[in-house]
Amino acid sequence: MKGTSAWSKVDKKEVFDFAENYRKFLSQCKTEREVVEYMKELLKDQDGLKLFEIRGKALVIFADSGDVKNGFRIIASHIDVPRIDLKPNPLFEDTELAMMETHYYGGIKKYQWVARPLALHGVVVKEDGTVIKVNIGDKEGDPVFTFADLLPHLSRKIQGDKKISEAIPGEKLDLLVGNIPVEKIIKDTEVKDKVKENILRILKEQYNIEEEDFVSAEIEIVPQGEAKDVGFDKGLIGGYGHDDRVCAYTSVMAIKDARKFAKPALVILYDKEEIGSDGNTGAQSLAIEYVITQILKEKGITDYYTLREVMYKSEAISADVTAGVNPGWKEVHEIKNAAKIGYGLAISKYTGHGGKYSSNDAHAEFVAKVRRILNKNNVVWQVAELGKIDEGGGGTVAKYLSKFGIDTIDAGVPLLGMHSPFEIASKVDIYMAYKGYKAFLETE
Ligand code: MN
Ligand code: MN
Numbered sequence: 001m002k003g004t005s006a007w008s009k010v011d012k013k014e015v016f017d018f019a020e021n022y023r024k025f026l027s028q029c030k031t032e033r034e035v036v037e038y039m040k041e042l043l044k045d046q047d048g049l050k051l052f053e054i055r056g057k058a059l060v061i062f063a064d065s066g067d068v069k070n071g072f073r074i075i076a077s078h079i080d081v082p083r084i085d086l087k088p089n090p091l092f093e094d095t096e097l098a099m100m101e102t103h104y105y106g107g108i109k110k111y112q113w114v115a116r117p118l119a120l121h122g123v124v125v126k127e128d129g130t131v132i133k134v135n136i137g138d139k140e141g142d143p144v145f146t147f148a149d150l151l152p153h154l155s156r157k158i159q160g161d162k163k164i165s166e167a168i169p170g171e172k173l174d175l176l177v178g179n180i181p182v183e184k185i186i187k188d189t190e191v192k193d194k195v196k197e198n199i200l201r202i203l204k205e206q207y208n209i210e211e212e213d214f215v216s217a218e219i220e221i222v223p224q225g226e227a228k229d230v231g232f233d234k235g236l237i238g239g240y241g242h243d244d245r246v247c248a249y250t251s252v253m254a255i256k257d258a259r260k261f262a263k264p265a266l267v268i269l270y271d272k273e274e275i276g277s278d279g280n281t282g283a284q285s286l287a288i289e290y291v292i293t294q295i296l297k298e299k300g301i302t303d304y305y306t307l308r309e310v311m312y313k314s315e316a317i318s319a320d321v322t323a324g325v326n327p328g329w330k331e332v333h334e335i336k337n338a339a340k341i342g343y344g345l346a347i348s349k350y351t352g353h354g355g356k357y358s359s360n361d362a363h364a365e366f367v368a369k370v371r372r373i374l375n376k377n378n379v380v381w382q383v384a385e386l387g388k389i390d391e392g393g394g395g396t397v398a399k400y401l402s403k404f405g406i407d408t409i410d411a412g413v414p415l416l417g418m419h420s421p422f423e424i425a426s427k428v429d430i431y432m433a434y435k436g437y438k439a440f441l442e443t444e
Helices: 012-028 032-042 194-207 211-216 242-257 287-298 304-312 327-332 364-376 398-402 427-442
Strands: 049-054 058-063 073-078 083-094 097-105 118-125 131-136 175-178 217-223 228-230 236-239 265-270 315-318 345-348 381-383 407-412 414-416 423-426
Touching: 012 032, 012 236, 012 242, 012 427, 032 049, 032 058, 032 118, 032 242, 032 265, 049 287, 058 242, 058 287, 073 242, 073 427, 083 175, 083 194, 083 211, 097 194, 118 211, 175 194, 211 217, 236 427, 242 265, 242 407, 242 414, 242 423, 242 427, 287 304, 315 364, 315 398, 345 364, 345 427, 364 407, 364 427, 398 407, 407 427, 423 427
Parallel strands: 073 265, 073 315, 315 407, 345 381
Antiparallel strands: 049 058, 058 265, 083 097, 083 217, 097 175, 118 131, 118 217, 228 236, 236 423, 345 407, 414 423
């Protein structure tokens, strides 16, 4: 079996047009909440699609076509991305600098996050329920924030002699947020932390945020700036959050553009995959069962047996990214079973680690069905294992869908630099994911 570059099999203009819309989406949406808002707006006038929002951070899109008793075709991705969150009591002053305490979210390499411009995206919820949207750093004229790194002249021992995973401890990731001391002295009493005091005043005046409000906030520190075309030929897109917004975007476009449906379709955008799919917006939550119960109830189906049967008869793609071969680090892959950038949609029968442990491992019959659908629709695809046996490993939402008895397979876009602030994907792989997901929804 020998793959060929997908570029030789496509209309380049069609690929570039699709990718440009995706690039704009990726530049604009940097939190799960922002993706949900974007998709609600995108689909608001779309006939035949129903949206079910889960706590503003996960979304289910239902294409009402055909008898639900035969089960659904499901494509499930996730819209949370590794990042760094503010702690509930973040603000402090040290050495005349205002700083914020942070706690990282998901699998990051901490050294990649220092010495770069960062933006703050998220929400602050006031005691009375008022939601203040925070989006600072990505708009024209906005300041940015950063984690200042240590100079090489003084880091030889404290960083250089350490393992790379220990060189930047999590508690050293304190965000730099200010330097100017407050001018006025309140009622002649000396204010202790004048720089912090000044930041509190700015937060109150400009954003109506008070110190205690950070307790009920979700503010995510994310890379500042737009996603960019990469390479002289502009064949790649680099940006923050391809994992897994690339599969989220392509699966939403697939359900939006599908001309027919093999079965009623569900596109699910989950939250919290990067921290184990726990919580009531993650794939381990029974919230999805609640949504399906609602769909069935509207069709007059309320018995438990039919709910179970509908789920058992469903078929799913767990749409998530995988590792593309990086020419400089080939040794972590077994090349014949590794995904190559530009070779199309990557199908993974299993993920997991240590002898397929913790993996869904799709059945041969279902893999055959998906293979037939992709081939019939001229989708360029390839097989993918995440890496060499026992090299490491990882998981997706596949195993949580399969808990319901749903036949499930992993299929997504191969990336370079996954989980970094600047992940790389090929435009043609993004396009093939879209084509592949659409084919899965359309084809019997
Ligand atoms: Mn992922
Ligand atoms: Mn991930």
